[in-house]
Amino acid sequence: MSKIPVMEIFGPTIQGEGMVVGQKTMFVRTAGCDYSCAWCDSAFTWDGSGKDLIRQMDATEIWNELTSLGGVGFSYITISGGNPALLKNMSSLVHLLKEKNIKICLETQGSKWQDWFLDIHALTLSPKPPSSGMETDFQVLDKIVDRLAEAGAIQNGSLKIVIFDDSDYEYAKMVHKRYPALTFFLQVGNDDIVTENRQKLMVSLVDKYESLVEKVMIDNEMKNVRVLPQLHVYIWGNKRGV
Numbered sequence: 001m002s003k004i005p006v007m008e009i010f011g012p013t014i015q016g017e018g019m020v021v022g023q024k025t026m027f028v029r030t031a032g033c034d035y036s037c038a039w040c041d042s043a044f045t046w047d048g049s050g051k052d053l054i055r056q057m058d059a060t061e062i063w064n065e066l067t068s069l070g071g072v073g074f075s076y077i078t079i080s081g082g083n084p085a086l087l088k089n090m091s092s093l094v095h096l097l098k099e100k101n102i103k104i105c106l107e108t109q110g111s112k113w114q115d116w117f118l119d120i121h122a123l124t125l126s127p128k129p130p131s132s133g134m135e136t137d138f139q140v141l142d143k144i145v146d147r148l149a150e151a152g153a154i155q156n157g158s159l160k161i162v163i164f165d166d167s168d169y170e171y172a173k174m175v176h177k178r179y180p181a182l183t184f185f186l187q188v189g190n191d192d193i194v195t196e197n198r199q200k201l202m203v204s205l206v207d208k209y210e211s212l213v214e215k216v217m218i219d220n221e222m223k224n225v226r227v228l229p230q231l232h233v234y235i236w237g238n239k240r241g242v
């Protein structure tokens with residue numbers, strides 16, 4: 001059976017971001033990314049620092065670990081990374097989860113299409129704003145959105161843009177205008193991904209959330225949008241595996 005490079009499997013926890021925020025979910029985090037965002041909160045998946053954690057697992061092995069952690073108490077799985085969309089082999093896990101009646105959320109930056117996207121219930125596309133240092137390939141993103149639309153699956157997709165500064169906000173506006181059919185989220189950027197002082201981090205992130213909300217409220221071009229923090233960071237700070 002084809003192998004998937006797994007960085008971590010954890011849960012149950014809550015989905016802290018985006019279209020299914022608050023949903024009880026298990027997590028599978030894959031290794032490897034085609035980006036290297038300046039502020040990536042999961043850089044251990046691609047910068048070499050987590051290389052000893054990588055396990056090559058097939059879908060059945062992943063399923064066994066999910067059930068040994070979560071028992072029968074879950075019906076939702078989030079696949080994140082790194083960029084899980086780099087993995088053609090992921091189709092084996094997606095199909096096994098479908099057989100088991102488990103719903104799937106996928107987190108990806110939208111730099112690559114995979115046919116198995118059509119079996120994802122909540123497909124979060126998170127193209128990266130200027131502060132990340134990355135450049136969006138809009139031809140690829142257009143293609144992803146077109147394919148979802150053609151398959152009648154546009155309601156399964158959403159956009160989630162992380163905001164650190166004014167140019168990120170302008171970028172988000174441009175993306176929202178380009179893809180009006182997609183549910184649109186703005187997410188507060190966490191600019192201190194190393195601190196262990198959860199209290200201090202939370203206070204500063206709530207302030208940033210307030211500023212972002214205020215900005216959107218007076219912006220007539222940002223109408224049908226949702227503004228969210230990373231909810232899990234409010235509870236657990238920068239802790240890994242939650």
Ligand SMILES: C[S@@+](CC[C@H](N)C(=O)[O-])C[C@H]1O[C@@H](n2cnc3c(N)ncnc32)[C@H](O)[C@@H]1O
Nearest residue numbers: 039040041042081082083107108109126189190
């Ligand atoms: C770690 S990424 C993995 C999935 C995929 N590579 C992506 O970027 O969409 C998961 C989500 O976390 C967001 N994220 C990463 N670092 C962040 C930070 N410092 N503050 C807020 N969100 C962050 C990303 O934008 C993405 O939406």
Ligand SMILES: Nc1nc2[nH]cc(C(=O)O)c2c(=O)[nH]1
Nearest residue numbers: 014015016017080107232242
């Ligand atoms: N609880 C929780 N929610 C999340 N939503 C997206 C995450 C991610 O790293 O992709 C994430 C995560 O790492 N933890």
Ligand code: SF4
Nearest residue numbers: 033035036037040082
């Ligand atoms: S695309 Fe996602 S995982 Fe890759 S570097 Fe950026 S935030 Fe991190």
Ligand SMILES: [Mg+2]
Nearest residue numbers: 041042080230
């Ligand atoms: Mg995360």
